[in-house]
Amino acid sequence: MQLLVFILAYPFLWLISVLPFRLLYLISDIVYILLYRIIGYRKKTVRNNLKLALPHLSDEERLDIEKKFYRHLADVFLEMIKTLSISQEEMEKRFVYTNVEEILKLEKSKSVVLLFPHYANWEWTSSLDPQVASKGYAIYKRIRNPYFDRLVKRIRQKFGTTLIETKETIRVIRQNQRDHITCIYGFLSDQSPLMSKAIYWQEFMGVKVPVHVGSEILAKRTGLAVIYLRVEKVRRGYYQATFLTLAENPETYPDYQVTDMFLREVEKQIKEAPQYYFWTHKRWKHMGKAPDKL
Structure with a gap:
């Protein structure tokens, strides 16, 4: 059945x-209506x-953001597909x-x-590899359908980035360090961790939630610099991306401070243009569950 679905969809x-992009966005408008x-x-x-x-906004203002978000969501979905054939x-343009x-x-x-959230178009960040000397890796979660999983990997690896699963990350980093290979490891770090792995809670957009800290711990353990990628x-x-160095030597920072710096940058972007954040994620689903002592 999984193969049949793929054969029909591909x-x-x-x-x-x-x-061409002009027609692509006409289809995106239709997808918006559908979604x-x-x-x-x-x-x-x-x-x-x-x-x-965004409790300070009126219902009308939030409704306007909602509609703009779904239009943007449709664009990102179509832009990801466009990556199959884009030069x-x-x-780069x-x-x-x-x-x-x-x-x-x-x-x-x-x-x-390299830390970045589900904001603007995170899919096209895989285009970085040809512009730097470092080898690019992106940490991703495997898709259940193996045929679509291979397709997504093909799309995201088109410009040279290598996809690896979370469980492979430390092994790959250690091997590259032994081989003296300089690399960039990309993490989408704004989702909610499993409660069983929630070791740190912090306010995000005014609500206390569990936060992923694995990238900070990994950076400290392996001596990697931490950079925030601000995509607008x-x-x-059309998008532009700017690198903001959070910590060149993260091991010198107190625990979770680098993670807090990442969260503040994400909040800043959300407040500036909330329609480009990925609101369909259940980011705040664990609110109110923080233990009394952390």
Whole structure:
């Protein structure tokens, strides 16, 4: 059944990927209507999240953000598919890194943990690899359907980035260090961890939630610098990304301070343009469950 679903879906996805952007966004407008107005995909979750994170806004203001978010969500979905056929030249025109020299400077002496949230277009961050000397790795979660899993890996690895699962990360880092290979390890770090792994709680958009700290712990243990990648949507189909060094030597910082710095940067972007955050995630599902003593 999984193979059949893939065989039926792939020709359609490939056809979408070769369309010019003008037609791609016409389809995105249709997907928006389907997701938002007909299916109502996770609409309850989105509304609850917006109310929790942006309580100071009126119902009308949050509704406006909600609609803009679903339009953006449709764009990101179609842009990910477009990656199947997009050229490197076109990608570099549409996803611009404003200060690659920040990475080039650091990679002369050490590898980097690159942190970013589900904001703007996180999928196109895989385009970094051709612009730096370091080898790029992205930590990802395997998709249950093995055929779609291979397709997603093909899309995300198109420009040279290698996808690895969380359980492989420390082994890969240690091996690259032994081989003296400088690397960039990308982490999407804004989701909610499992309660069984919630060792640190912090306020995020005014609500106390469990926070992923694995990337900070890993960076301290292996001596990697920590950088935040701030991705902004310039206009439809165009983004810019800026590197912000959080900690060149994270081992010198108190526990969880680097994680807090990451959270503050994410909050800053959400407050500036909330419609580009991924509100369908149940980011605040564990609110109110923090133990009395942490």
